[in-house]
Amino acid sequence: MPQNSQEILLMLPHVVIGVGIVISLLIEMYSKKSETILPWISLFVFVFAGVHSIINISANQILFGGMLEVGGKPAIFNFIFNIGAALLILNSIDYIKKYESNHGEYYILIQSAILGMMVMAGSKDIFMIFIGLELMSIAFYVLAGINKKKSSSNEAALKYFLLGAFATGFIVYGIALIYGVSSTTSVDSIIQNFSTFTQNILFIVGLLLFIIGFSFKIAAFPFHMWVPDVYQGSATTVTGLMSTTGKTAAFSVLLIILSASLINYNIDIFAPYFAVIATLSMLYGSIVAIAQKNLKRMLAYSSISHAGYMAIGLAAANSEAFSGIIFYLAAYTFMNIGAFGIISIIEKQNDANTDLTAYAGLASKSPILAAFMSLFMFALAGIPPLAGFFGKYYVFISAIEADLTWLAVVGVFSSVISVYFYLRLVVYMYFKESEKDIDLHIDKYSLLSVVVSGILVIYFGISPDSLLNLILSVVN
Amino acid sequence: MNLELILFLILTLVAAFSSVMVITRKNPILSAVYLILNFFALAGIYLLLNAQFLSVVQVIVYAGAIMILFLFVIMLINTENEASILADKKPIKVFAIFIAVLVFAQIAYLIFYSNPAELSNGTIENLIKAGQIESIGRELYTTYILPFLIAGYLLLVATIGAIILAKKKFE
Amino acid sequence: MEQSIQPLENYIPIFLVLGFAAVFALAVIFSSKLFGPSRPNKVKLSPYESGKDPIGSIKERVSIKYYLVAMLFIIFDIEVIFVYPWGVQFKQLFGEFGIIAFLPMLWFLIVLELGFLYIYKKGGLKWD
Numbered sequence: 001m002p003q004n005s006q007e008i009l010l011m012l013p014h015v016v017i018g019v020g021i022v023i024s025l026l027i028e029m030y031s032k033k034s035e036t037i038l039p040w041i042s043l044f045v046f047v048f049a050g051v052h053s054i055i056n057i058s059a060n061q062i063l064f065g066g067m068l069e070v071g072g073k074p075a076i077f078n079f080i081f082n083i084g085a086a087l088l089i090l091n092s093i094d095y096i097k098k099y100e101s102n103h104g105e106y107y108i109l110i111q112s113a114i115l116g117m118m119v120m121a122g123s124k125d126i127f128m129i130f131i132g133l134e135l136m137s138i139a140f141y142v143l144a145g146i147n148k149k150k151s152s153s154n155e156a157a158l159k160y161f162l163l164g165a166f167a168t169g170f171i172v173y174g175i176a177l178i179y180g181v182s183s184t185t186s187v188d189s190i191i192q193n194f195s196t197f198t199q200n201i202l203f204i205v206g207l208l209l210f211i212i213g214f215s216f217k218i219a220a221f222p223f224h225m226w227v228p229d230v231y232q233g234s235a236t237t238v239t240g241l242m243s244t245t246g247k248t249a250a251f252s253v254l255l256i257i258l259s260a261s262l263i264n265y266n267i268d269i270f271a272p273y274f275a276v277i278a279t280l281s282m283l284y285g286s287i288v289a290i291a292q293k294n295l296k297r298m299l300a301y302s303s304i305s306h307a308g309y310m311a312i313g314l315a316a317a318n319s320e321a322f323s324g325i326i327f328y329l330a331a332y333t334f335m336n337i338g339a340f341g342i343i344s345i346i347e348k349q350n351d352a353n354t355d356l357t358a359y360a361g362l363a364s365k366s367p368i369l370a371a372f373m374s375l376f377m378f379a380l381a382g383i384p385p386l387a388g389f390f391g392k393y394y395v396f397i398s399a400i401e402a403d404l405t406w407l408a409v410v411g412v413f414s415s416v417i418s419v420y421f422y423l424r425l426v427v428y429m430y431f432k433e434s435e436k437d438i439d440l441h442i443d444k445y446s447l448l449s450v451v452v453s454g455i456l457v458i459y460f461g462i463s464p465d466s467l468l469n470l471i472l473s474v475v476n
Numbered sequence: 477m478n479l480e481l482i483l484f485l486i487l488t489l490v491a492a493f494s495s496v497m498v499i500t501r502k503n504p505i506l507s508a509v510y511l512i513l514n515f516f517a518l519a520g521i522y523l524l525l526n527a528q529f530l531s532v533v534q535v536i537v538y539a540g541a542i543m544i545l546f547l548f549v550i551m552l553i554n555t556e557n558e559a560s561i562l563a564d565k566k567p568i569k570v571f572a573i574f575i576a577v578l579v580f581a582q583i584a585y586l587i588f589y590s591n592p593a594e595l596s597n598g599t600i601e602n603l604i605k606a607g608q609i610e611s612i613g614r615e616l617y618t619t620y621i622l623p624f625l626i627a628g629y630l631l632l633v634a635t636i637g638a639i640i641l642a643k644k645k646f647e
Numbered sequence: 648m649e650q651s652i653q654p655l656e657n658y659i660p661i662f663l664v665l666g667f668a669a670v671f672a673l674a675v676i677f678s679s680k681l682f683g684p685s686r687p688n689k690v691k692l693s694p695y696e697s698g699k700d701p702i703g704s705i706k707e708r709v710s711i712k713y714y715l716v717a718m719l720f721i722i723f724d725i726e727v728i729f730v731y732p733w734g735v736q737f738k739q740l741f742g743e744f745g746i747i748a749f750l751p752m753l754w755f756l757i758v759l760e761l762g763f764l765y766i767y768k769k770g771g772l773k774w775d
């Protein structure tokens with residue numbers, strides 16, 4: 001239990017979200033106007049938690065007798081989760097009106113998912129990792145199916161649930177073997193004795209199962225089967241949340257394994273695994289995305305290939321990779337949330353408006369949306385000087401440092417392929433005549449969210465050092 | 477032979493027999509009933525290992541509540557054509573055998589070749605206490621108090637999710 | 648915790664009860680078979696459906712609302728599992744930590760009972 005007020009102060013992000021869920025639930029039950037109140041409560045909670053984390057980034061402590069880490073690395077992740085969620089809440093205010101019911105629950109579930117992610121990112125005990133993961137995943141399963149009228153949404157929820165539960169099975173089996181060998185659940189003591197434990201084959205098998213389970217969650221190649229259907233079927237704002245913060249949370253756990261091999265003088269037994277995963281994900285995601293006509297589906301495949309780029313860092317397993325992956329996650333989160341924000345605006349009136357053809361001639365109808373969409377597409381493609389470029393740059397540099405130049409080359413090759421489908425959208429927006437009439441309704445909150453994401457993407461691109469120095473200050 | 481060994485043999489035989497019955501029955505309801513028997517046998521084995529609380533949880537949650545869900549799922553989906561669906565799915569059987577052999581090999585390795593992990597908190601006496609409700613309560617409400625609180629939220633989300641996804645008419 | 652190993656003999660009363668229940672159940676079933684007259688014919692063996700000829704299969708699909716109740720039951724079943732060890736250990740915890748020992752469980756129950764209230768408010772317990 002927290003011993004003094006200082007420790008409680010450091011836990012405030014978790015406490016605020018925990019209390020926020022309860023208050024939101026009360027309002028949902030007792031207020032007729034819950035639909036208009038809840039977005040603002042969630043927004044307050046997320047902005048507070050995000051800002052609080054980034055302010056207290058230097059106050060690195062481990063609370064609850066080795067359960068939860070606050071400040072430092074988790075603070076960066078908390079910042080990404082909370083600001084990302086806040087931006088999506090702004091998007092949702094208008095978008096969610098499209099659905100007839102469950103508006104209040106939508107916000108409660110998003111808060112719960114973010115709480116789960118924060119627990120995962122800060123966990124110093126395997127139990128905490130698992131329970132945070134489950135809190136996040138179960139909230140996501142429900143969020144994917146929140147639109148019960150649409151059959152593709154139901155399909156998405158069921159697919160996500162079945163494959164997610166399958167992945168969880170892997171993780172639990174892995175945890176059991178890890179505990180069997182190490183007889184502790186403390187992440188720190190496992191990392192400390194990593195080289196001793198790895199002499200036992202059961203520990204390696206357990207860790208491998210654990211990593212495979214999380215490979216499902218980051219949507220890497222052989223475990224990507226659920227991604228396209230789930231991303232397409234879910235509500236666009238939910239997809240935005242799943243593909244960015246959900247991926248970040250899973251990576252925050254995988255980084256533990258990276259830090260284990262960092263501390264133990266580069267005993268990196270899983271480098272071949274991650275190298276294979278990275279290569280396959282990058283190439284598969286980039287190539288299949290070319291064939292997609294639906295924008296959400298295209299971004300789903302792009303999400304697979306981005307998981308591949310980040311996995312390069314896991315294969316490289318040096319300190320550059322560590323900071324590079326965190327930078328990449330932050331950049332990816334904001335550019336993808338921006339892109340999904342624009343999709344949610346376009347799609348608001350009609351579900352069919354996620355096709356590429358709906359974007360034809362967007363530049364003449366709404367120059368500002370077209371400009372920002374192009375910005376996010378350029379950033380996702382990794383064109384300098386935007387945030388996405390530096391994310392890829394740092395990860396590739398780390399691969400070269402680790403003598404994995406071939407992996408960096410594959411990464412560059414895959415980026416070149418991906419430029420084709422990102423730019424195709426830009427071409428559609430600027431150089432094609434619009435075929436169908438889209439009833440465009442741009443509300444000010446969604447626009448604000450898109451503009452903020454755009455500013456962040458540009459800012460991290462123009463001065464990447466600002467973010468990188470922050471990450472480096474906590475990594476060492 | 478003492479009482480414990482006799483009971484252990486009976487319980488393991490019942491557990492093994494019932495799990496074979498679970499996968500060989502044509503009628504899914506019968507499979508579920510044999511699964512209940514299996515859960516009870518496991519609860520008995522937990523009891524022999526001096527884990528009384530785990531044994532009670534096994535009966536209350538698994539044999540009681542989870543089995544109800546199993547039965548409702550069987551009644552929820554139409555199981556009439558199940559035999560014909562499985563008949564032309566040979567790869568599934570091959571895959572299942574593969575997984576079973578893998579798990580068996582792993583357990584065999586665990587039992588015969590791996591050195592047992594060093595006990596983190598020393599004596600066999602502590603280990604025996606670990607299964608008892610007092611020590612579980614103590615650990616849960618001191619060391620693992622934070623996971624416990626998060627588990628509350630997990631159950632809340634599960635409640636909300638069940639209502640959202642399964643309730644037909646929403647108020 | 649005076650007695651750490653429970654000798655198996657302590658369970659003998661429980662085994663006796665279980666054994667008696669099993670024997671009684673089996674005895675009731677088989678005694679009716681043993682002592683009752685059994686003269687089956689075609690009409691007697693056909694399933695009884697209010698005197699009409701039976702229609703359709705016995706494998707009817709049930710409504711999901713049964714399942715909903717079962718799921719909610721599990722959630723609160725698990726809650727009880729959490730409360731039970733707390734109740735057993737509360738005296739010692741209270742002696743050590745004072746009133747703070749009470750607060751986590753209070754919050755846990757608040758969160759879960761809010762869930763219960765939510766079910767009630769949304770009509771999750773209505774049989775429509």
